Amino acid sequence: MSSSNFPKEKFRWGMLLSDTRYRGTSLQVITFIIFVAVFFWLVDNTLKNLALMGKDVSFNFLGMRAGYDINQRLISYTNDSTHARAALVGILNTLVVAFFGCVIATIVGVLAGILRLSKNWIVAKLMSIYIEGFRNIPVLLWIVMIFALFTEFTPAPKAFKGDDPQASMLLFDSVAITNRGTYLPIPIMGEGAYWLLICLSLSIISAFYFVRYSRKVKKDTGKGFPTFWISICIIAIPCIIAFFVFGKPISFGYPYLKGFNFKDGLHLRNSLLALTLALAFYTSAFIAEIVRSGILAISKGQTEAASALGLRPNKIMNLIILPQALRVIVPPMISQYLNLTKNSSLAIAVGYMDVRGTLGGITLNQTGRELESMLLLMGFYLSVSLLISSVINYFNRSFQIVGR
Amino acid sequence: MKKSLILGFLAAAGLTAGMASAATLDDVKARGNLNCGVSTGAPGFATVDDSGKNVGFDVDYCRALAAGIFGDPMAVKFVPLTSAVRFTALAAGEVDILARNTTWTYSRDTDLKQTFLGVNYYDGQGFMVKKDLGVSSTLELDGATVCIQVGTTTELNLADYFKENGMSYEPVPTADNAESQQQYLAGACDTYTTDASALHGTRVNLENPDAHLVLPEIISKEPLGPLVRHGDDNWADIGRWVLNALVIAEEKGITQANIDSWGNSKDAEVHRLLGTGDDDMMAMVGMPKNALYNAIKAGGNYGEIFENNLGATGGINIERGVNASWTKGGILYSPPFR
Ligand SMILES: N[C@@H](CCC(=O)N[C@@H](CS)C(=O)NCC(=O)O)C(=O)O
Numbered sequence: 012m013s014s015s016n017f018p019k020e021k022f023r024w025g026m027l028l029s030d031t032r033y034r035g036t037s038l039q040v041i042t043f044i045i046f047v048a049v050f051f052w053l054v055d056n057t058l059k060n061l062a063l064m065g066k067d068v069s070f071n072f073l074g075m076r077a078g079y080d081i082n083q084r085l086i087s088y089t090n091d092s093t094h095a096r097a098a099l100v101g102i103l104n105t106l107v108v109a110f111f112g113c114v115i116a117t118i119v120g121v122l123a124g125i126l127r128l129s130k131n132w133i134v135a136k137l138m139s140i141y142i143e144g145f146r147n148i149p150v151l152l153w154i155v156m157i158f159a160l161f162t163e164f165t166p167a168p169k170a171f172k173g174d175d176p177q178a179s180m181l182l183f184d185s186v187a188i189t190n191r192g193t194y195l196p197i198p199i200m201g202e203g204a205y206w207l208l209i210c211l212s213l214s215i216i217s218a219f220y221f222v223r224y225s226r227k228v229k230k231d232t233g234k235g236f237p238t239f240w241i242s243i244c245i246i247a248i249p250c251i252i253a254f255f256v257f258g259k260p261i262s263f264g265y266p267y268l269k270g271f272n273f274k275d276g277l278h279l280r281n282s283l284l285a286l287t288l289a290l291a292f293y294t295s296a297f298i299a300e301i302v303r304s305g306i307l308a309i310s311k312g313q314t315e316a317a318s319a320l321g322l323r324p325n326k327i328m329n330l331i332i333l334p335q336a337l338r339v340i341v342p343p344m345i346s347q348y349l350n351l352t353k354n355s356s357l358a359i360a361v362g363y364m365d366v367r368g369t370l371g372g373i374t375l376n377q378t379g380r381e382l383e384s385m386l387l388l389m390g391f392y393l394s395v396s397l398l399i400s401s402v403i404n405y406f407n408r409s410f411q412i413v414g415r
Numbered sequence: 416m417k418k419s420l421i422l423g424f425l426a427a428a429g430l431t432a433g434m435a436s437a438a439t440l441d442d443v444k445a446r447g448n449l450n451c452g453v454s455t456g457a458p459g460f461a462t463v464d465d466s467g468k469n470v471g472f473d474v475d476y477c478r479a480l481a482a483g484i485f486g487d488p489m490a491v492k493f494v495p496l497t498s499a500v501r502f503t504a505l506a507a508g509e510v511d512i513l514a515r516n517t518t519w520t521y522s523r524d525t526d527l528k529q530t531f532l533g534v535n536y537y538d539g540q541g542f543m544v545k546k547d548l549g550v551s552s553t554l555e556l557d558g559a560t561v562c563i564q565v566g567t568t569t570e571l572n573l574a575d576y577f578k579e580n581g582m583s584y585e586p587v588p589t590a591d592n593a594e595s596q597q598q599y600l601a602g603a604c605d606t607y608t609t610d611a612s613a614l615h616g617t618r619v620n621l622e623n624p625d626a627h628l629v630l631p632e633i634i635s636k637e638p639l640g641p642l643v644r645h646g647d648d649n650w651a652d653i654g655r656w657v658l659n660a661l662v663i664a665e666e667k668g669i670t671q672a673n674i675d676s677w678g679n680s681k682d683a684e685v686h687r688l689l690g691t692g693d694d695d696m697m698a699m700v701g702m703p704k705n706a707l708y709n710a711i712k713a714g715g716n717y718g719e720i721f722e723n724n725l726g727a728t729g730g731i732n733i734e735r736g737v738n739a740s741w742t743k744g745g746i747l748y749s750p751p752f753r
Binding site: 063064065066078079080081082090162163167169190191269270271272281359360362364368372373375376377378379381 | 498499500502503506522523526527528548556557558559560565566570571573574575578584585586587588589590594598601602603604605644645646
């Protein structure tokens with residue numbers, strides 16, 4: 012059926028590489044074979060070497076008693092818990108740092124990025140110094156340095172003791188800053204607290220619908236409400252009423268000094284604070300640069316057109332520039348969030364028990380299961396990274412639709 | 416074709432896999448120096464002095480071993496290792512032997528696949544506090560914040576001890592001695608716990624040793640000793656008998672200074688030990704005949720090494736106590752060299 016008049020060339024092996032019809036496929040097959048071979052070689056080599064030392068590959072250690080204590084636990088854990096649970100405690104600790112680190116880095120980074128473009132010379136220069144300072148010094152140094160600041164220049168709990176103490180608590184005796192961490196009041200849920208939470212969620216939902224409604228009104232009629240203040244009232248007033256109706260169900264536990272340390276209250280350890288802040292500031296410097304380049308990518312004509320329409324500068328930024336800049340900004344942000352998360356594995360430098368410290372540190376050392384622990388760790392960081400990028404990609408797509 | 420290629424690769428892999436070989440002694444000889452894993456800085460056990468030289472109780476053991484192999488106590492490369500990475504480093508072949516205040520335990524022996532060569536220091540876990548904390552016993556430490564090094568028996572004992580006594584504590588994990596010390600001095604923890612010997616060594620090196628106190632309680636048994644990885648019994652034998660030789664030498668009174676004057680001794684064991692008799696004992700493990708002579712000559716016998724590093728001469732003033740020879744009321748006892 013073929014319409015070609017070319018004589019059919021007989022197939023030769025050499026054509027696999029010389030003929031462009033086959034070359035692509037054969038190169039792929041060869042790459043695949045090499046990849047598989049190297050992979051098998053690595054696995055085989057590892058197993059042989061392990062066997063040589065009399066070791067096997069087994070994950071049974073995860074079910075055994077851990078035997079060590081961890082200071083920061085978001086779930087119940089004692090030294091009688093299993094290694095698997097210790098790993099979970101570590102995972103949660105990693106996620107806490109990653110989450111708050113990313114949030115703070117974003118806020119600080121966006122501000123710094125915008126301010127670096129400020130027409131105010133001093134502000135712009137200060138921001139340049141901030142950005143260059145954090146960006147060009149290794150993050151490990153920042154972590155250790157901030158931690159040292161926290162431990163060396165804050166008073167020991169002992170200094171709060173006595174009739175004429177050297178140190179005193181802040182904000183009406185509710186906050187204690189010590190060289191072991193900062194203690195804050197902690198909310199204590201009494202009876203009926205759940206009703207209060209339900210009330211709060213309902214008011215937030217109503218406020219949300221109100222905002223949507225007011226936007227619609229503004230679009231149709233051009234008249235706006237003071238949306239912000241009304242939503243605050245919608246949220247606050249019912250909750251305040253409910254708070255008293257249910258007999259003040261939420262109270263606060265205040266930290267107080269007992270024995271060697273402060274008791275009760277929320278204990279934010281210096282290791283947590285130093286690690287989170289150092290990672291956040293370091294990453295914020297990169298985010299600032301991304302934001303700045305995103306803003307600069309929007310043509311100046313946009314700003315000029317907007318001001319010709321009479322918009323004020325902050326409106327121009329919020330309504331015209333940032334929404335367009337976001338499309339340039341968001342994709343590279345993913346790698347910043349991933350970097351922050353992965354850099355959190357430097358936690359051991361300040362004794363923060365993240366997953367690298369529990370599973371990849373103490374558990375690994377006590378059980379001698381290097382390979383298994385490392386595989387699990389790699390699996391964890393890989394999954395978190397993939398999760399973060401897919402979530403942000405999802406958001407990114409919604410920005411893309413807005414664009415024309 | 417695909418299959419044969421993979422098989423070929425596997426065969427090649429098999430060859431290279433054999434490289435982490437069993438003959439550690441041959442590897443060490445071929446390299447020309449011993450790789451010895453020591454602590455990153457435990458006064459008395461392994462530190463670096465002002466002139467950049469490695470010194471300490473564990474260091475001297477490695478020097479004795481190197482002297483046995485090469486006749487040169489300086490043919491050692493010291494690899495500082497934190498508690499957490501030491502076993503991995505040994506298992507991976509980064510070091511040939513670990514002499515790093517390491518406690519001999521069942522699971523390290525069996526699960527971690529290490530071979531302990533004996534005990535060179537019978538230790539126990541203690542606590543150091545600042546005197547102005549006003550604490551005189553570990554039982555008063557309920558609720559205290561405790562600095563510990565990760566990857567140690569210390570952290571396991573600590574958990575057990577506080578639980579046994581119905582007390583609570585807040586652990587502050589650190590990577591090494593320097594970090595623990597800094598945290599402790601800054602007051603970020605109330606007490607610093609580790610092997611009592613290391614605490615004494617650390618204390619005398621603090622700016623104001625008298626402001627600190629090592630509490631009287633010892634909460635665990637910490638038999639410290641050198642170790643090698645499983646799989647090379649000959650190498651383990653060499654390390655074990657260098658240690659034993661140092662102990663026997665003290666028992667017999669052979670010292671660094673007088674070692675050359677034992678030629679006419681009537682004691683047959685001395686001649687077997689020093690290689691001055693007819694029997695070439697060390698040939699059995701592939702070592703030079705006078706290997707143990709060189710090992711003892713390097714830094715003296717066990718007693719001398721102890722005195723120079725941990726005793727009065729070493730400036731730490733630790734009593735021999737149980738670490739005295741069995742002939743002097745201690746429990747140091749070597750099997751016979753025959
Ligand atoms: N003997 C215990 C503890 C060993 C240990 O870490 N000792 C400390 C005592 S200071 C040490 O050598 N630290 C030195 C370093 O950080 O490298 C064990 O084997 O787990």
